[in-house]
Amino acid sequence: MPDRKPVGLKQTVTSLPPLNQLNALTRQGISLLTTLDTLLDQEYQALQERKIDQLQLLVEKKTTALQQLEENNQARNQLFINSGITPDKAGLQDYCTKLPDIDAKSFTQFWSELETILLQVNEKNQRNEQVISRSSRNMEQLLSILRGQNQKNMLYDQSGGKGNYAAQNRIGKA
Template sequence: MPDTRILELLNTDIHSCTELLAILEQEFSALNERKLEQLQALLDSKQPLLVSLNQNAKERSNLLQRNGLTADMNGFQQFAQNSPHSAKLLQQHNTLNDLIEQCQTANLRNGRLIRANQISVGSALNIIRGSNEPSLYDKSGSTAYKNTRRTFTSA
């Protein structure tokens, strides 16, 4: 039955998201402590989880579409209403959504820390190079230095 398969996929994804969230927390600590070897190991352990989450999401979408429903929240709710496991499906779906939001928040936090570290390292390199010129920002928000040639429209 598709409802039991979707429930299995949700349970698998909840487990994967829980692991991913723990890895993101470890990543935050490793970024703060600048432990590059640990960061690489964490990246290696994140990749299979992300692949699994993506594959399971596609399979859930395909199952919903095969049942004539849209692959969105409305389609899922319609699917769950017609299932004997309705309450469990909706509960697990909500749990998964909450975990995904937590992972996104942690990932954004880690990205901000990476960006701050990049700026810090860039400033340190400028000092080592003897270039104390202030940096400018380009249209993407990245820093560009005075010696970098840019057209007036890209300034």
């Protein structure tokens, strides 16, 4: 005789990934992102103070944290994929609808915290990239002044690098 589920109750599918395992991976992801968030703040400070040694150490720590975060993300995604759930927003929402209310609430709470810290980390990463880009442009300008190169004479060469075409300009004038 086949098992029958009572009508009107949420149907829990046995192929759903275990909530405790997903929540543990999500908490680990939150922890890794929090570490990355702290490292980005430290990197910003080191960029402001131009502490090259500290920047090199922070890059190594960030690389390790990013590798761990990637492994965490892959493990979480694999749990969903093995259960036939797509690891995207729609798949997560579908997963939540299949959970009892209290479990859905805890999963959603952890997932929301993960999304929030991820957005924060992205913003800080963009901030640091802007500082690096601005510093690089300033350094290029200073070097070109020291070399006696006029910025108006800088174009891109065939390999995509910047080339100095001042000499060609002078030849054309002759």
